[in-house]
Amino acid sequence: GSVGRIDSLARKSGGRNKTIVRLRGDRKLNLKPGDDEERIVTINVGGRVYMTCIRTLLKLPGTLLYEMAQEGGELYTDSAVFIDRDNRCFDYILQYYRSGELDMPPAATFSEKLWTDELKFWKIDDPAMKLPTASEVDALQRELGKPATNGLRRKLWLLWEDPQSSTMAKFLLGLSVFLSVGAVCTFVLETQPSIRTLEVGYHFLGLSAVQIQDALAMFEMVVIVFFSIELVTRFIATSKKLTFLRTPLNWMDALTVLPFYLNYMLDPSNNNNNGTVVDILRLARLSRILGLALKLGKYSTGVRVLGRTMKTCISELGVLGVLLIMAVIIISSAIYYCDLYGGDEAPSKFESISRSMYFSMISVTTIGYGDLTPRTSCGEFVACLAGLSGIFVLGLPISIIGVKFEERYREMTKQMFIQLELDKLIHVQKKLDAFQGMGGGEIASALLGTGQSFRGDLSEGDLQKLNKRAQEIFLKVDTDGSGEISLEELSSAVSELGMDVEDDVLEVMMNVVDVDGSNSISAYEFSVFLQKAVTGELVQMCKDYIKNKGKG
Numbered sequence: 001g002s003v004g005r006i007d008s009l010a011r012k013s014g015g016r017n018k019t020i021v022r023l024r025g026d027r028k029l030n031l032k033p034g035d036d037e038e039r040i041v042t043i044n045v046g047g048r049v050y051m052t053c054i055r056t057l058l059k060l061p062g063t064l065l066y067e068m069a070q071e072g073g074e075l076y077t078d079s080a081v082f083i084d085r086d087n088r089c090f091d092y093i094l095q096y097y098r099s100g101e102l103d104m105p106p107a108a109t110f111s112e113k114l115w116t117d118e119l120k121f122w123k124i125d126d127p128a129m130k131l132p133t134a135s136e137v138d139a140l141q142r143e144l145g146k147p148a149t150n151g152l153r154r155k156l157w158l159l160w161e162d163p164q165s166s167t168m169a170k171f172l173l174g175l176s177v178f179l180s181v182g183a184v185c186t187f188v189l190e191t192q193p194s195i196r197t198l199e200v201g202y203h204f205l206g207l208s209a210v211q212i213q214d215a216l217a218m219f220e221m222v223v224i225v226f227f228s229i230e231l232v233t234r235f236i237a238t239s240k241k242l243t244f245l246r247t248p249l250n251w252m253d254a255l256t257v258l259p260f261y262l263n264y265m266l267d268p269s270n271n272n273n274n275g276t277v278v279d280i281l282r283l284a285r286l287s288r289i290l291g292l293a294l295k296l297g298k299y300s301t302g303v304r305v306l307g308r309t310m311k312t313c314i315s316e317l318g319v320l321g322v323l324l325i326m327a328v329i330i331i332s333s334a335i336y337y338c339d340l341y342g343g344d345e346a347p348s349k350f351e352s353i354s355r356s357m358y359f360s361m362i363s364v365t366t367i368g369y370g371d372l373t374p375r376t377s378c379g380e381f382v383a384c385l386a387g388l389s390g391i392f393v394l395g396l397p398i399s400i401i402g403v404k405f406e407e408r409y410r411e412m413t414k415q416m417f418i419q420l421e422l423d424k425l426i427h428v429q430k431k432l433d434a435f436q437g438m439g440g441g442e443i444a445s446a447l448l449g450t451g452q453s454f455r456g457d458l459s460e461g462d463l464q465k466l467n468k469r470a471q472e473i474f475l476k477v478d479t480d481g482s483g484e485i486s487l488e489e490l491s492s493a494v495s496e497l498g499m500d501v502e503d504d505v506l507e508v509m510m511n512v513v514d515v516d517g518s519n520s521i522s523a524y525e526f527s528v529f530l531q532k533a534v535t536g537e538l539v540q541m542c543k544d545y546i547k548n549k550g551k552g
Helices: 064-069 074-078 087-099 112-121 134-144 152-161 167-190 209-237 241-246 248-265 275-297 301-312 314-340 353-364 377-434 441-448 460-477 487-496 503-513 523-535 537-551
Strands: 020-022 040-045 048-053 080-083
Touching (some): 152 167, 152 209, 167 209, 167 275, 209 248, 248 275, 314 377, 353 377, 460 523, 523 537
Parallel strands (some): 040 080
Antiparallel strands (some): 020 080, 040 048
């Protein structure tokens, strides 16, 4: 139908957000009885007109347009509606109804918050923010090596691999981070000249150099023992040994402890200070600090994002490497021959092309130490070209890598948000289990003057008494007179009933009864809230909400 005039009374959709206004549309269509799903309806979003079929809107149950296209809904009744929302986002939302695939608008065009708010208004779950179910989490963990059957190995795997599985697992994660930081600090302190040479008379915090060195050695021993136990236990617990051995992060963990044992096996005091042994021990100590640094990087979000970025930018890094090698070879050859056959009698500092490559590399990367400088005008010209070429050789590939890094960081942020939401829902679930007896005593006593527990429908008299009391409380807490109460005001209303409900649990309860998705509770919804609380249905409704939220 075509868009008619806005009703002079601006009739609001019953129980819906105030941004929706019903329009009078033209329903005179040549349709057979029962062909209402083929009827074309008009949706005016922020001044832009869209036309589609009822059957298109019925593809996504539970969404706002689905409800409006149902019999009795605004679009079904009037064939036209005006909705005061962002029409740029609605382009993607309507396409979702048509194709079944929801594409997120470009980040440069829309802020993530705007997109999230629009999806919430249209009652569409963002696939990018889908909370994994318990079965999906279990399947993913099994792919990573979690044993399929319950037992000691499974408990050990969860203890070391899943910090969210228990308080002890979180403690071990925190301890691992602390020991990693402490081990790096110990390695640095060991190189201080006064401690390394055991300087006589040196004291720090009342400790001599010998005592400090012994304390550092003791702490290092504790760190190695802890990380050794961690590595061996994780290997024993995993059900996929080959996958464990092929994982680079596990080799980084091994690199943290193996040099320590190599140091004891090749003690230079037992090898008459053999030069080869000393070189191996130096390499081992360097490997150990490298392993500690990499292990510490495991706990950093930025480092993980960088690692994923490098993994997805193999082709770009390949282009960067080829361009850099070409530039270095060309420039080093040019500056070698420029300085070799020109200038005064002083010998050229660029003795060979391989020596010139050092100059080319630091020039192309725009570092330029100044320890090597050309002595001819030709060489200076080549040096200028080296600096300018760095802009093109490095600038273009790095810009692409920067975009990929931003994409990976956004994905990591979403994953962290999903994990926080999942943890929050699990926490609320536990509170609801302890809240199971909510339906009887306290609420019934406050509303109906009885401590009786209710199951099933309320009597007509009890229902009238409850609605009257609900109206009184609603008007009392609705301080701004808007006819809607916020989460904070709902908390005050619950307190009026003598109930102590934590904010996160109350937020879930509010989402359950907020059927119009307005982020506020109307008088009718508040009455329903109390009815379900008295009959004990509210807790089960909240559990079902959490379960459905997990299914996305």
